[in-house]
Amino acid sequence: MSQPMAWNMDKLTCPYICPNAPPSNFDKPVYLKGGHRKSHDNPFASPYVPGSVQPPEKKQYPPDAPPRYLPQQTDSTSGDVLGMGPIGPWAAGHLDWTPQAGMTGVRPVVDKYSITRYSTGEWRRNNLRTLTPRATDKAKALDTSIKGDLAKAIKGMDDMQDGCNKKLKTRVKTLAHWKKQVQNTLKAISDEIETLDANRQKLKSASRILMLPEAISRECLELRTFRYEPDLVRDDAEQELIKEVSIVGEIRRVFQETLAKVEVQMANNRAAKAAIEIDWSDKISTLKIDNQNLNLTPDSNLILHHPGVARWPENATSLEYWEHYCKESIRNCEEVRQKSENLRGDLMTIIVKGSQDMKIQGDRTNLALAETVSATEQLCAKLEETLKDNLKTIADVENLIDYLKESLRNIDERDKLSNTRLLNRNYGRPNVENCRDEAQYGLMGEAKFIKETADSLKGKLREAEAVRAELMKYRGELEKDIACKRKSLNIDQDRIARVRAHLPTPEEFANA
Structure with a gap:
């Protein structure tokens, strides 16, 4: 590996030409960060000096760097911009910039030998884009x-089919339940029609005996109504007596309507039986169809394409209406059937x-009367006790x-004493002694x-006299109320x- 050049600040020296030159400070190459340009300081900016051309330097890349034809970390966004000097690839050229340069900045110029439009970084990025699948x-x-x-999709169809099978099973159970309910109802109405042979003559005598409890009530x-005015209240006993009269009238009305509607009820029973038979027949047919659908699978031999069936029939009803029906x-x-x-x-x-209804209502009325009597007795005793306390x-x-x-008389005597002393001192002492x-x-x-x-005691006296007047008035009210309560107790x-001891018993009703 060739050693990089080292430059002296005083004069330019080369370690290969001048062995006595100081050692180089450039132990490692320096890479530009992204977005930075190379300095335009060019050693060739000065006139050419023989021996200034250096041997080639091998570029160094980080150990984790990608292949050379792909973008490197040392690539700058502005491209490989070189300075211009007396020697170089474009010594006779000039700077040029075009919109095609983009973020790369200044581009090389055209000379008579070649044209370079893109930087090395752009060439590598183009390779990456081409190699990307x-x-x-x-x-x-x-x-x-x-x-x-x-x-x-297949799993969804399987899930849908399983869901439909579960829904069909639930539907079959629901239909079986309702079919059983309808069948029981049909049997009950049939038995009712068969056993509708009632004896209606004795109902008339039962209506006549109702006049006795009504008259008693x-x-x-x-x-x-003969109670005194403070006790003329609509208490529980009054309510129960009124209800007793109403119950007697209602029982009589029911008996009379029963006698008049026996023939009409027979026709109603037959119509109800016909309607429930139709419903029962429809449920049997539907249950048979749903059981058949539940047993069908994609491997069955009875399945075919039926175009146009995936739609709601015109006579289809909602589930809510079916349950309601x-x-x-x-x-x-x-x-x-109940009416029948x-x-x-x-x-x-x-x-x-x-008779049971009358007996129950009679017991309720007697209980209400007993509670009213007990409360009145307690109130009367309390009033008498209150009168004694009053x-x-x-x-x-x-x-x-x-x-x-x-006390006021004693205070008056003390007031006389004080006034007499003051009078004697005010008008009895002469001259300066009157100090x-x-x-x-x-x-x-x-x-x-x-x-x-x-003054305070006089106010208390007035309050006491007012309280005594109120107590006297309260005494009269208590005596009047006690007399009223005793009258109510008598009634x-x-x-x-x-x-009420003459009310008929259920046995008397039954023996009428």
């Missing part, structure tokens, strides 16, 4: 993409149900008023304190209890 990568990417899409309501069909048939059971039920069943409080307040009056001594100040303070105390506990 294009269509090959696209082909590989296309092959990978197509195979991946095909595998994804109305009489109890009328007796409660199934529920409504069963519910309508059940409603008809209510109509064709034997006399004992209807009478027992009505009388005691009135006595205490009156004693307090007497005590305040006695403002400590005794005078004390008497003045005593008079003021006595006056304020008297609810005595008179109504004797009337």
Whole structure:
């Protein structure tokens, strides 16, 4: 490897020509960073001197540098710009710049020997661009993409088919469930039609016996109107009595409507049976088709192309409407059957149900009356206790008023004493003796304190008298309320209890 030249700042010397020259400071070559230009300092800028031409220097590259024909780290963006001197490839040329230069800056000039338009860095970048594969990568990417899409499509079709099979299984289970429900409903309505032979004559006698509990309930309501005004409330007992009357009327109305609608109910039962039979037949056919579809596979021998089937039929309904129709069909048939059971039920069943309702309502009314009586008794006892406390409080307040009056009389005597002392000192002491001594100040303070105390006690006396007036008024209210409560107790506990003792029992209804 040739050694680089070293230049002395005082004079130009060469180590090969002048062995005594100082050693070179250029141990390693210096590379330009990207974006920097080479210095225009040219050793050949001076006139030519014989022996100034140096041997060739071998370029050094980093160990990890790419091949020489590819872009290097030492390449500058402005190209290999050389200085101009007395000797060189373009000694007789001139600088030139064109838009084609781009980021490379100044370009070499044209002389009579050759033309150079691009730098070495641009040549290497062009090599990199030429060697970079294009269509090959696209082909590989296309092959990978197509195979991946095909595998994804096949997997998606398998997943879709598995999902459809699962949905078909779920649909078959749902259809089987609803078919069973419809079949049970059909059997129930058929049994109901077969057993619709009710005895309707005894219902009339059951309607007549309802007049007794109705009369008892109305009489109890009328007796409660004799209560005094503070107790004329719509309490639970009143509500239950009104409800009792309403229940009697409703039971009578149900009996009468039942007698009038037996023949109509028979026609309704037959119509409901026909509708449920159609629904049952449709579900059997659908279940058979879905079972057949569930057993079909891509390897089956019964599958064919059927163009135009991937569309919604004109008569197709939504799943929500189908579920609603199934529920409504069963519910309508059940409603008809329930009405038929209510109509064709034997006399004992209807009478027992009505008597049970009356018994339950009677118990609720009696319980409400008992609670009202208990609450009224407790209130009456509390009122009497409150009246006693009120009388005691009135006595205490009156004693307090007497005590305040006695205290005011004592304070009045003290006020007279203070005033007399002040009068004697103000008008009894002659000349300069009538001074403002400590005794005078004390008497003045005593008079003021006595006056304020008297005023305060008079205010307390007025408050006590006002409280006594309120207590007296409260006493009258308590006595009046106690009389009212005792009147209500007489009605609810005595008179109504004797009337309600004649209510018919369920056994009496059954034996009517």
